[in-house]
Amino acid sequence: IFYDSYTGNVISKDEVKQHDKANNTFWCVGEFEPCDPNEGRRVDGSCNNLQHPTRGASHTPFVRVLPAVYDKDFEPKTTKSGNAMPTPRYLRTSLWSVGKVSSQLFTQLAIHDFVFMSADVVSLHDTVKYILWKPYCCTAKGKTDRDCVQNKIPDDDPVHRFSDIRCLNMTRPESFQSTGCVKNGTVPERIVSSTPLIDLSMIYGSVLKSLLANGRLFKGGLLKYENSNGRIWPPSTKSQANLCFLNDKPRETRCHATPDIGSNTLASVNLMSIWFWRHHNFIAEQLAKINPCWDDNTLFNTARDINIAVALQIYLYELLPLFLGRDNLVRDGVLSPSFGYRDAYNPEILPQVSLEYPFVLRWLHSVQEGTLKMYDTKGYYLKQYPIVNLTLRTGFFDVDNNIDYITQGAFRQGSANIDHTADPDIVDIGLGPHQRASDLMTNDISKNRYFGFQPYVKYHEFCFGKTIKKWGDLEGVIDPERIEILKDLYEDVEDMDLLAGIWVERRIKGGFVPPTFYCLVVEQLVRNIVSDRHWYESSKRPNAFSLQQLFEIRKASIARILCDVGDKVTEIQPQAFLRPHSRNRISRCENIPGIDFTAWKDFKCNEQYTWQLVNE
Numbered sequence: 264i265f266y267d268s269y270t271g272n273v274i275s276k277d278e279v280k281q282h283d284k285a286n287n288t289f290w291c292v293g294e295f296e297p298c299d300p301n302e303g304r305r306v307d308g309s310c311n312n313l314q315h316p317t318r319g320a321s322h323t324p325f326v327r328v329l330p331a332v333y334d335k336d337f338e339p340k341t342t343k344s345g346n347a348m349p350t351p352r353y354l355r356t357s358l359w360s361v362g363k364v365s366s367q368l369f370t371q372l373a374i375h376d377f378v379f380m381s382a383d384v385v386s387l388h389d390t391v392k393y394i395l396w397k398p399y400c401c402t403a404k405g406k407t408d409r410d411c412v413q414n415k416i417p418d419d420d421p422v423h424r425f426s427d428i429r430c431l432n433m434t435r436p437e438s439f440q441s442t443g444c445v446k447n448g449t450v451p452e453r454i455v456s457s458t459p460l461i462d463l464s465m466i467y468g469s470v471l472k473s474l475l476a477n478g479r480l481f482k483g484g485l486l487k488y489e490n491s492n493g494r495i496w497p498p499s500t501k502s503q504a505n506l507c508f509l510n511d512k513p514r515e516t517r518c519h520a521t522p523d524i525g526s527n528t529l530a531s532v533n534l535m536s537i538w539f540w541r542h543h544n545f546i547a548e549q550l551a552k553i554n555p556c557w558d559d560n561t562l563f564n565t566a567r568d569i570n571i572a573v574a575l576q577i578y579l580y581e582l583l584p585l586f587l588g589r590d591n592l593v594r595d596g597v598l599s600p601s602f603g604y605r606d607a608y609n610p611e612i613l614p615q616v617s618l619e620y621p622f623v624l625r626w627l628h629s630v631q632e633g634t635l636k637m638y639d640t641k642g643y644y645l646k647q648y649p650i651v652n653l654t655l656r657t658g659f660f661d662v663d664n665n666i667d668y669i670t671q672g673a674f675r676q677g678s679a680n681i682d683h684t685a686d687p688d689i690v691d692i693g694l695g696p697h698q699r700a701s702d703l704m705t706n707d708i709s710k711n712r713y714f715g716f717q718p719y720v721k722y723h724e725f726c727f728g729k730t731i732k733k734w735g736d737l738e739g740v741i742d743p744e745r746i747e748i749l750k751d752l753y754e755d756v757e758d759m760d761l762l763a764g765i766w767v768e769r770r771i772k773g774g775f776v777p778p779t780f781y782c783l784v785v786e787q788l789v790r791n792i793v794s795d796r797h798w799y800e801s802s803k804r805p806n807a808f809s810l811q812q813l814f815e816i817r818k819a820s821i822a823r824i825l826c827d828v829g830d831k832v833t834e835i836q837p838q839a840f841l842r843p844h845s846r847n848r849i850s851r852c853e854n855i856p857g858i859d860f861t862a863w864k865d866f867k868c869n870e871q872y873t874w875q876l877v878n879e
């Protein structure tokens with residue numbers, strides 16, 4: 264059955280032909296088998312909501328927490344008085360100091376996991392577009408291409424007053440309008456290729472065909488794998504021309520050919536993808552030992568279901584409470600207060616992502632350290648490497664034991680501190696050799712405007728019910744010295760960009776993140792839980808876990824994953840998102856609890872197997 268990706272309505276073969284002619288079928292048309300209410304989670308995300316089968320699939324619309332605001336022709340809005348807004352780079356350099364301050368609390372591993380959680384619901388084309396497809400935005404040609412955004416650098420810029428760089432490259436976000444699915448002249452609605460729910464899109468992809476071709480081994484429920492230098496890797500592309508542009512050839516050759524090649528992008532996504540890829544196979548092997556008569560399909564589907572549940576369990580119950588506050592998350596319905604089932608499914612809420620959710624996660628760019636530190640297995644510091652030079656460079660991990668040392672560093676090195684300081688590499692290099700210069704956080708403010716987000720004060724009102732009309736109303740929300748800077752930057756408090764407000768807010772009570780960041784992340788997580796018919800804590804979903812199985816999933820931890828599939832990890836601290844300290848000592852893996860897979864023992868299968876053995 265063919266569906267219009269935007270409206271979700273069934274369309275005819277003739278209409279599909281029109282899209283073929285316009286060369287936009289990939290974006291605008293979804294083709295799905297009829298739904299079976301008893302089927303598990305589909306890779307393409309379709310049929311999650313039985314009344315709206317396309318919702319939950321890729322290339323379907325985001326929701327907006329607040330309606331968009333744009334100027335004429337969907338250009339970014341001006342100030343209340345009609346003047347130009349302050350330039351993104353000027354805002355960034357004014358609101359952030361630059362330097363290196365390590366968190367004494369959180370590890371780099373926590374940041375790796377945050378990036379992986381974000382990557383599950385977005386896709387790389389908006390960045391690839393200005394790196395590869397339209398690299399000319401800062402040239403004269405860029406002035407005439409409507410897709411191009413030229414982020415100006417002021418002449419007195421603290422860094423580039425010493426260089427000739429006066430513009431940072433960017434393109435507008437791809438939308439249903441830009442891809443030709445919806446007519447121009449309507450509010451631009453963002454389009455991405457991942458499925459909107461958190462379902463390990465980076466491992467299994469978002470298209471069944473790709474999973475079958477590039478993922479499944481069709482043996483023992485396993486994902487395809489390769490053995491290189493004694494390590495297990497996801498399958499790699501054999502073509503010289505591949506996405507890993509920064510591989511330092513001829514030594515570095517590896518590039519993943521996984522169902523979603525986005526696994527090659529940021530170093531964090533890459534590492535987490537390698538671990539969760541291997542973790543699928545680890546689970547499948549355990550299940551095969553316990554249930555020797557399970558066929559490949561049963562092993563694969565059960566391993567995938569457990570792998571997704573483990574990822575969610577770790578995001579919700581291990582990662583997020585550390586940053587957002589456990590009590591806050593229980594109060595707001597993100598964490599279940601009990602160990603047992605949680606049946607929160609509501610078919611009236613569609614499985615979608617808010618446009619604001621992945622956007623506000625960009626605040627974490629300020630918590631990214633510029634260098635990855637490398638340690639040996641005994642915790643001796645060896646060396647470090649700039650993380651910005653590892654984007655699209657999978658080959659690096661496969662040489663010189665780098666993956667071993669980087670894995671050790673992930674749980675020993677601090678993240679950047681949560682403060683008013685951003686790492687110099689993140690704000691002046693950003694994309695490494697992919698661009699002459701780039702500032703991730705300048706792009707973030709610029710994207711804020713191209714997404715048409717309402718001003719910060721409107722989101723503050725949405726989240727906390729408090730109207731802010733004058734600078735004085737921000738007392739208690741933002742420190743006075745930050746308000747002083749903001750006053751110099753913006754003509755009026757109501758002009759302040761959403762992200763600028765988040766950047767300077769005081770931390771939330773009981774957690775470490777800005778309150779409006781908290782509000783918009785929680786808003787999405789709750790939507791996720793109630794709109795996902797296959798939510799792992801539910802007792803009513805198809806093939807739901809037994810209570811005993813769910814209790815086992817609750818034991819999952821990032822430390823255990825690294826013990827099971829990390830390279831040369833034999834000891835680690837139990838709470839590996841936190842730096843080791845006296846109550847979180849590095850100890851041997853044998854002491855880290857893990858899932859007991861006998862909870863999945865299939866007695867029918869075992870009876871039959873025993874019977875077979877007896878007869879033989």
Ligand code: HEM
Pocket residue numbers: 374377378381385386389390433529621622624625627628630631650651654693694703706707710
């Ligand atoms: C070295 C580290 C990192 C690099 C090189 C990097 C790079 C980028 C780039 C190039 C973009 C697109 C910017 C644009 O709109 O033009 C981006 C967006 C984003 N980044 Fe990062 N990033 C890094 C770290 C992080 C971290 C730690 C997080 C934590 C969650 C994160 C989350 C995001 C999110 C959610 C987006 C928006 C994606 C989208 O909406 O398509 N990034 N990043």
